[in-house]
Amino acid sequence: KIIVTAQQPEEAILFIHHYKPDVVFLDIDMPRMNGFKMIEELGDVNFEIVFTTAYNHYAVDAIRISAFDYLVKPVSVKDLQSCVDRLVENRARLTRERLHVLRQSLSEKISQDDKIAVPTHEGLKFFQINTIVRIESGEGYSSVILNNGNIAKVAMLLKNLEELLLKYRFYRVHNLHLINLSFVDSYIRGEGGEVVMQNGDAISVSKRKKDEFLKLISP
DSSP: OOOOSSSHHHHHHHHHHOOOOOOEEEEOOOOOOOOHHHHHOEEEEEEEEEEEOOOOOGGHHHHHHTTSSEEEEOOEEEEEHHHHHHHHHHHHHHHHHHHHHHHHHHHSSOOOTTTTEEEEEESSEEEGGGGGEEEESSSSSSEEEESSSSSEEEEOOHHHHHHGGGGGGGEETTTEEEEGGGGEEOOOOOOOOOETTTTOOOOEOOOOHHHHHHHHHHH
16 A cells, blocks of 8 residues: 655655655655665664665665665566565565564563574574674664674664663663673773773774763673
8 A cells, every 4th residue: 555655855754754654665866865865864764665766776775775675767567566575475474473583572581591583684683692792883784793703784773773682781882883791801991992892893982981881891
């Protein structure tokens, strides 16, 4: 069902916040604000994105922010039908997986042994919390760094992951960095300073977060 259409990105942002759609078909080249900038302005992206554009050179950027699909104008009926069919199938699958995770979460106690499920371009990715060293913010995605050296890109903003992991002793030391306090190795003094994780990663600490962070890691 087509809920609403918009000709201006500023108008579209208001509509999206109001109607909370399942999917947004979004042009890229728009006046004053392109499609990528509009996604940044929206903040929380809890819907699928299908880019519709006359230019195929944006495809790499679309993949980078985990867009569901990328349709080049003029859009053929066949391509549009295929896209919508996959959207419906994907939504049904994610609903089943999210219900399973919800039931699991409700039946378990909070501990570092818990698992969380976060969305990726392919579906849901499961992480055991005690294997996550830190999470770094990207443009429209986040990178999850694990203690085995693997890095996974997930289609979830850092602030949403922060809300999810706060109860598991994760702390946002910087606008771009969320760390697992269980993996802190040392702290290097400075204006904000740096925290060194057990895997050797050195992360800048925001000046305004310094005092609170030091209280959290103090014995």
